[in-house]
Amino acid sequence: MSKRVAIVGIGCSGFRTTSTDLSYREMIFEAATKCYEDAGGIHPQSIDSFVASSEDFMEGISIADEYVPDQLGAVLKPVQSIAGDSLQGLASALMQIKTGQQSIVATSAFSKVSNLSHYEKVAAYATDPAYIRPLKEHPYFIAGLEMNRYLFDSCSTREQCARVVVKNRYNAFLNPRAVYGAKITLEDVICAEPVSAPLGQFDISGHLDGAIVLLLASEEKALEMTDKPIWIKGIGWATDTPNLDSRSEGLGSAHYAKLAAEKAYKMAGIKSPVKEIDFAEIDDTFSYKELQHLEALQMCGFGEAGKLLEMGCFEPGGDLPVNVSGGSLGIGYLHEANGLQRVLETALQLRGEAGKIQLTGVETGLAFAWRGIPTATGTAVVLSNRL
Amino acid sequence: MSEKLKVSGGTALSEEDIRSGKIFVTEDSLNCAYAWDTGVAINRYLAELKQGRIIATECRKCKRVMLPPRLFCELCFIPCNTWRHVKDTGTINTFSICHVHWDASRIKEGEDPHLPAVIEIDGASEGMGIMHILGEVEPEKIKIGMKVQAVWKPETERTGSINDIKYFKPL
Numbered sequence A: 001m002s003k004r005v006a007i008v009g010i011g012c013s014g015f016r017t018t019s020t021d022l023s024y025r026e027m028i029f030e031a032a033t034k035c036y037e038d039a040g041g042i043h044p045q046s047i048d049s050f051v052a053s054s055e056d057f058m059e060g061i062s063i064a065d066e067y068v069p070d071q072l073g074a075v076l077k078p079v080q081s082i083a084g085d086s087l088q089g090l091a092s093a094l095m096q097i098k099t100g101q102q103s104i105v106a107t108s109a110f111s112k113v114s115n116l117s118h119y120e121k122v123a124a125y126a127t128d129p130a131y132i133r134p135l136k137e138h139p140y141f142i143a144g145l146e147m148n149r150y151l152f153d154s155c156s157t158r159e160q161c162a163r164v165v166v167k168n169r170y171n172a173f174l175n176p177r178a179v180y181g182a183k184i185t186l187e188d189v190i191c192a193e194p195v196s197a198p199l200g201q202f203d204i205s206g207h208l209d210g211a212i213v214l215l216l217a218s219e220e221k222a223l224e225m226t227d228k229p230i231w232i233k234g235i236g237w238a239t240d241t242p243n244l245d246s247r248s249e250g251l252g253s254a255h256y257a258k259l260a261a262e263k264a265y266k267m268a269g270i271k272s273p274v275k276e277i278d279f280a281e282i283d284d285t286f287s288y289k290e291l292q293h294l295e296a297l298q299m300c301g302f303g304e305a306g307k308l309l310e311m312g313c314f315e316p317g318g319d320l321p322v323n324v325s326g327g328s329l330g331i332g333y334l335h336e337a338n339g340l341q342r343v344l345e346t347a348l349q350l351r352g353e354a355g356k357i358q359l360t361g362v363e364t365g366l367a368f369a370w371r372g373i374p375t376a377t378g379t380a381v382v383l384s385n386r387l
Numbered sequence B: 001m002s003e004k005l006k007v008s009g010g011t012a013l014s015e016e017d018i019r020s021g022k023i024f025v026t027e028d029s030l031n032c033a034y035a036w037d038t039g040v041a042i043n044r045y046l047a048e049l050k051q052g053r054i055i056a057t058e059c060r061k062c063k064r065v066m067l068p069p070r071l072f073c074e075l076c077f078i079p080c081n082t083w084r085h086v087k088d089t090g091t092i093n094t095f096s097i098c099h100v101h102w103d104a105s106r107i108k109e110g111e112d113p114h115l116p117a118v119i120e121i122d123g124a125s126e127g128m129g130i131m132h133i134l135g136e137v138e139p140e141k142i143k144i145g146m147k148v149q150a151v152w153k154p155e156t157e158r159t160g161s162i163n164d165i166k167y168f169k170p171l
């Protein structure tokens, strides 16, 4: 179980608000081809196993996992689908190698949310049919409740949440994979139309189509395949109760994130996350989530994230750059593919291939994904360019 | 064993209880509408069907002529951009005689059974074909290996759909 595992190939395609020219199969094929080329031109025949993450409701095909093989080159190979965020898929791929069952495993996820006419209807169907759905609220009401309680508990401010949006959308300008880059002001965010107050229109990340494929390999194979392996040092995930009215430590907390990170840090041998992690790509589905997650992930104390943000700590040039890529607010929201998107950005930074958003001297990064409303599931991954 | 089973009390629900609202009922309708992007390959496949033709793609490596057409060969894992029209005739690979409708209701007396079949299309590689239905044939006369031909809808009624072929009939 001591086998070390690295990311040896990275590929993505799409990253557009619509992608009417390509089917999801064609979009994933493009990402897979790029990934395999990136890993030294491996033919999928040499890949042992494949893990895809998807949500049938989003795709409109039940047992969507059966539609995985062709576009990944996985016909007649071991194929597994994870109905969850793609970081849970990454965890599954990692375990297949750690147990010694496989040596090279591909993992993929995609979003074709532009094909879904009413996202909010699907999101609403994730709430309890007996005692939540009959209230007939737009599903973003959950984010409004969370935000309000988080601000109350942490003494963070509405302005600090708005500052997250300003930062991430500005960061996105320099990232070619980001489509929601914008130079906006605090006032723009605060005065935008309320959705489920205090949550406003600009506090919500916009939807995006895209596909991501990553290739993982055992230490032995990784060192043969690439001179830039990115090591998966630690991973952890946790799910809280689905009950909105009795979440552990309340709706204002992200306890799932705390537990997921604790496991990931322990596995990675990290004792002081603040000192040992150089930058983070973490969930910012909604503006307040970045602050709430930063605190839960022990990047700072509870109630401190907003103040540190104001001091510029999370800017690209700050002590702990957070979502230099633009995050979901700047890049766009890829649904179950969000997790792999965060790993993609983290891994490119660690390789030194992040282009205009490249940070200097980074060795260890944290990627964290939340599965979105109404879930309380999070997965944290620690990545490093040092063995 | 069954003799020892006792009804454990309680009150059985009736349909009337549900209808009359005597028990908790919540009604909702699932509104999941999708507008799938068919992509390059299937888009052209459907456009060609509208013209009364069947089009396939050929892999330059394994030379398979593939139906339905695809933009990449899933076995060689390379892009395919060689398009080939194939015939609208073929051979029955397998078939079934369905006595139930799609909603699981049984066909009525005198109603013809549905006849789904896989038809290997002439001009496509062996084992490559179209999943469709058979018509103008007595169910008991259908045989695996039988030659069939597409019966198309009139041009004005075609919409760019697999249903632009009404069915396949024996040659």
Ligand SMILES: [Zn+2]
Binding pocket: B059, B060, B061, B062, B063, B064, B073, B074, B075, B076, B077
């Ligand atoms: Zn081929």
